[in-house]
Amino acid sequence: MANDAGRAAARALGDPRARPNGRWVSALTGAPIERVERVFAESDRFLAVEREIRARHRAAGRTYYAQFRAPLELYALARLLRPRHVIETGVSSGVSSAHVLLALRRNGAGRLHSIDLPTPQRGPVFGPTESPVALPPGRATGWAVPERLRDGWDLRIGPSQELLPSLVAGLDGVGLFLHDSLHTPTHLAFELATVAPGLRPGAVVLADNTVWTGRAFDRFAARQGVPIRRRGRSDLVGLSVPATRSPAPRARRAPGSR
Numbered sequence: 001m002a003n004d005a006g007r008a009a010a011r012a013l014g015d016p017r018a019r020p021n022g023r024w025v026s027a028l029t030g031a032p033i034e035r036v037e038r039v040f041a042e043s044d045r046f047l048a049v050e051r052e053i054r055a056r057h058r059a060a061g062r063t064y065y066a067q068f069r070a071p072l073e074l075y076a077l078a079r080l081l082r083p084r085h086v087i088e089t090g091v092s093s094g095v096s097s098a099h100v101l102l103a104l105r106r107n108g109a110g111r112l113h114s115i116d117l118p119t120p121q122r123g124p125v126f127g128p129t130e131s132p133v134a135l136p137p138g139r140a141t142g143w144a145v146p147e148r149l150r151d152g153w154d155l156r157i158g159p160s161q162e163l164l165p166s167l168v169a170g171l172d173g174v175g176l177f178l179h180d181s182l183h184t185p186t187h188l189a190f191e192l193a194t195v196a197p198g199l200r201p202g203a204v205v206l207a208d209n210t211v212w213t214g215r216a217f218d219r220f221a222a223r224q225g226v227p228i229r230r231r232g233r234s235d236l237v238g239l240s241v242p243a244t245r246s247p248a249p250r251a252r253r254a255p256g257s258r
Helices: 002-013 022-029 033-059 071-081 095-107 160-169 185-198 216-224
Strands: 085-089 111-116 154-157 174-179 199-207 237-240
Touching (some): 022 033, 033 095, 071 095, 071 174, 085 095, 160 185, 185 199, 185 216, 216 237
Parallel strands (some): 085 111, 085 174
Antiparallel strands (some): 199 237
């Protein structure tokens, strides 16, 4: 069954939080829950990828690495929306990136554009006061993404304040956006305002760790005139851009958040 497949993928990844939430995906996409569950069932096909990601975390000394908690939902969203362009800000080891890349490969179309400003680990041993997403020694952004998934991945290193405006302006519409970078109210507001003109009708916008970003996402949802969909009791939230939205103009360069 689909739920069993989802649990198997979460176990293979080594993160029990990754058990998929079909109702959340259904609410964001409008797809019937039966269709969502069929997409989750596809995780049987990439259990080896989940095990490889987990092995890469272990090899870097991060057995209990802080991971994006909804990788299977992200896979399902990319499969159901079939976006031409996906943008994520914040990559770290690349758990979210790998699952979008898996979905786009299965779709046979689409490209992932990722922006990351990495923080190196300060020493050979991970310290208790360091950021959980600090890069282990000898690793680069996306270090857990298997090599076979990297073809066509547009990975950009630097501040999103500098890179996001030109990225959005150069695309012909964004179908899925994930904020998982600097979690402050001003930075989230900047990223949402920057990507907004490029969002396609029916696009899904996600933001993680919103417990730290105040009401920035709430205000964005109010401007869109749509409800916020929360993943269970977590602080991972999303919304769906109205399908009747007029074609978006190209984004203009927006001011930085700091």
